[in-house]
Amino acid sequence: MADNIIRGKVFITGDNIDTDQIIPAQYLNLVPTIKEEYKKLGSYALCGLPDEYSTRYIAEGKTRTEYPIIIGGSNFGCGSSREHAPISLGAAGCKAVIAKSFARIFFRNCIATGEVYPVETPEDLNKMLKTGDEVEINFNARTVKVMSSGKVYNTNDLGAVKEVIDAGGIFSFARNSGMIK
């Protein structure tokens, strides 16, 4: 990630976006470690969102998203332990998910796979922004900046898990620390 910055358009979702909405169970026949199926998973990212979401995360006929940043409310990624969830987002072109809070396993799977950065903010950014707004996440400054208004929001400290993210996931972390070869 250049200069520890992710910049792009946001896609707004609500509270409790569960793994069935991120990747519906009928697509779990796809195996993420098979290259073509990884891509296919991406094309279904967030297709389980109800039809009230008039803008779809993946536009019709496309396989990747134009929104590299998803903003949720509380408890993003609740539900199943399926790693297909962060993987489908990553494969679709998502770089980061910003939320007030994350469900435990989803957060962990984001870190373990390195597919998307989970970014927590004290405020409900999904209530302050709209789909299509452009923001910049600065990991060094721990901020989210809204490009049109210049308004800056803080992000929460990642804590001890940052070491694992910085290492590039659990395998690299364990190798760096001599746990495994």
Next chain:
Amino acid sequence: MGMTITEKILASASGRERVSPGENIWVSADILMTHDVCGPGTIGVFKREFGEKAKVWDSEGVVIIPDHYIFTADEKCHRNVDALRTFVKEQKLPYFYDPGTSSYSGVCHVTLPEKGHCRPGEVLFGTDSHTCTHGALGEFATGIGNTDAGFVMGTGKLLIKVPPTIKFIIDGKLPKGVTAKDIILRIIGDIGVDGATYCAMEFAGTTIEGLSVEERMTICNMAIEAGGKNGIIAPDEKTIEYVKSKTSKPFKCFHSDPDAQYLTVRRYKAEEFVPVVALPFSPDNVKSARESSQVKIDRSYIGSCTGGKITDFIFAAELLKGRKVTVDTFLVPSTVEVEQAMKEIKVDGKTLVEIFAEAGCLDPAPPSCAACLGGPVDTFGRCNNGEVCVSTTNRNFPGRMGSKDSQTILASPYTAAASAITGHITDPREFLK
């Protein structure tokens, strides 16, 4: 300062005298469970990271239970089970419950305890969020993703954060018609779907002590629906008797110290519980069955890891005996053992399968996860349109049982059966006089 049962197990598994909430520690796993949906990806990660010829850390520690997409024409699903077969052969894994053979069992979370893979004091990781079920047997059990599972497969270890514990103390005698499912739904309704995020949920009190091991599993199963990392119930005589009837392997029982530290302690009186439902589209949208009686249903579904055990079918049979259902009623025993027991166990002189047939239920499907999570479009019981389904399963987010237009209402087997009779949400106590 004392420790909770969760902290004691994690201390033991990390070779430490004591651990505290928030610490990141490497723990040794006793069992890693995976299934057909996450197994192939886990194996993919394992081989990518440790090499094509790598061996799993302990062949007796890896338990593979295909259960999600078994009875479907979908070719990729069959390919995925084949990938498990190849791996099991290559690694010479003794614990594989292979579809289409006499070793097939069904739903992983009911198979694990049935086959003796759950033992007090151990650490069990599974590539399924409902792995928290097994805390009902006094062990630390939690769900993980493929990458973490690939790591465990190669090393037998995992880096985890010690969770703080929320204790739920429930004392007294449950009223007639109220089951473990009503207890856990009520608790999730009280604390919300993120009310226990990252926390251990410890259940105690005389009500919990009075529950069967299977009913305790129903409670711990849904800890994840409140965001919990694990659910846990201290082992007692019932636990020990159950585990000893399934395995001869030794195990160690841990108990929370009287001065253990809890994040919070919540107390309930059993007498205050009533039959409840979780209305669409969240497991914390909990209302009493009585006040939801205006909600019409199109079908009733009894099955899954949380609601398809033999005790669940006995509850349903008690209610359906001598009565008729008015909506399609789907029955999916969780395992082959449960399927067999339904043909043998009798309520008032009739077997469960006889009672269900006379009540007009659809013939029970072969054991699997079936429509609990929707699955491939040809899955038995899947909601393919705008059905409203009362279900003994554990989740009801949009599209959970299939189509985005369908709605799932979570309930106990009693309530699912009572509602099947009337065609609308019904408090089972109207029938259980």
